[in-house]
Amino acid sequence: MAAWKGLTTNVLSHEPAIYENSFPVEGGTYENAGHVSSQIKALLKGMKISKEVVRRAALVTYESEINICSYARSGKIVLQVTPEHVTIEAIDEGQGIVDIELAMQEGYSTATDRIREMGFGAGMGLCNIKNFSDFFRITSEIGKGTHLKMVIRIDKDFDGI
Amino acid sequence: MTLREIKELLDAEVLVGHDQLDKEIKTAFGADLMSDVLAFAKAGSLLLTGLTNPQVIRTSDVLDIAAIIMVRGKRPSPETLRLAEELLIPVLTTKYILFETAGKLYAKGIVGCMERVDDERAFT
Numbered sequence: 001m002a003a004w005k006g007l008t009t010n011v012l013s014h015e016p017a018i019y020e021n022s023f024p025v026e027g028g029t030y031e032n033a034g035h036v037s038s039q040i041k042a043l044l045k046g047m048k049i050s051k052e053v054v055r056r057a058a059l060v061t062y063e064s065e066i067n068i069c070s071y072a073r074s075g076k077i078v079l080q081v082t083p084e085h086v087t088i089e090a091i092d093e094g095q096g097i098v099d100i101e102l103a104m105q106e107g108y109s110t111a112t113d114r115i116r117e118m119g120f121g122a123g124m125g126l127c128n129i130k131n132f133s134d135f136f137r138i139t140s141e142i143g144k145g146t147h148l149k150m151v152i153r154i155d156k157d158f159d160g161i
Numbered sequence: 162m163t164l165r166e167i168k169e170l171l172d173a174e175v176l177v178g179h180d181q182l183d184k185e186i187k188t189a190f191g192a193d194l195m196s197d198v199l200a201f202a203k204a205g206s207l208l209l210t211g212l213t214n215p216q217v218i219r220t221s222d223v224l225d226i227a228a229i230i231m232v233r234g235k236r237p238s239p240e241t242l243r244l245a246e247e248l249l250i251p252v253l254t255t256k257y258i259l260f261e262t263a264g265k266l267y268a269k270g271i272v273g274c275m276e277r278v279d280d281e282r283a284f285t
């Protein structure tokens with residue numbers, strides 16, 4: 001199952017990346033939750049990227065990271081930066097999402113009490129991610145894992161073609 | 162208002178960020194749900210919350226929150242404070258409840274970082 005926002009073609013794969021790195025995320029614990037997001041945010045701040053883009057990138061990374069910590073066994077976040085855009089992919093190994101359309105709905109959540117205690121689990125994470133990205137794609141395989149791809153434009157004129 | 166004036170107004174104790182009290186604050190957001198903070202809080206705002214776990218600090222870092230006021234006399238764990246120090250985010254604690262804290266700030270001209278949720282989605 002897959003849901004898309006923005007262009008449905010994989011238009012960004014041919015561009016040479018100027019920066020690319022992968023960060024492991026531990027699943028099933030909040031011990032280091034948000035650590036990767038802070039790291040990525042600091043990295044982006046050090047590049048000549050507008051504050052707004054940095055903030056949106058940090059936000060979608062954070063929501064994805066929290067979801068990996070909450071619902072997956074393990075995962076990683078892959079950051080790619082080109083002059084035109086920031087791409088963030090959150091790839092995990094875990095239970096996957098049975099009904100993506102349902103999971104995308106504002107307010108839908110299967111969060112446990114433990115997650116709610118931390119202040120999460122309002123079912124707004126995936127909607128937030130979608131709202132804050134220019135391109136968003138989610139694919140998931142039950143029992144295997146979930147793959148999110150978020151693209152945030154740096155160059156406002158960049159249309160992905 | 163500066164963070165220093167806010168500290169006086171709320172009779173608050175500064176736990177982290179003694180060196181950042183000259184920061185100018187114009188807007189605020191209050192919630193005990195980090196999901197709501199992530200959806201609605203805007204950069205440069207003050208965060209009023211009763212939550213004290215390390216995720217409050219992470220969330221604030223991600224959103225460029227100017228400072229955190231922990232209400233109802235809440236005191237964070239050493240782990241939370243360490244993270245705030247590392248990420249340079251001021252943390253204050255006040256004995257006033259959330260409603261009173263917000264009211265006192267509002268009376269002094271601090272406004273919500275958005276008025277209603279159908280204003281617009283917080284994109285900056």
Ligand SMILES: Nc1ncnc2c1ncn2[C@@H]1O[C@H](COP(=O)(O)OP(=O)(O)O)[C@@H](O)[C@H]1O
Pocket residue numbers: 067068070071072092094095096097103104108109110111120121122123124125126127146196
């Ligand atoms: N990486 C993931 N793996 C498995 N399930 C997920 C994942 N991300 C989200 N989900 C499912 O989608 C639901 C909605 O996610 P989200 O919008 O982030 O809200 P919340 O995390 O607050 O529940 C979650 O409650 C969970 O059931």
Ligand SMILES: [Mg+2]
Pocket residue numbers: 063066067120121124125126
């Ligand atoms: Mg979530």
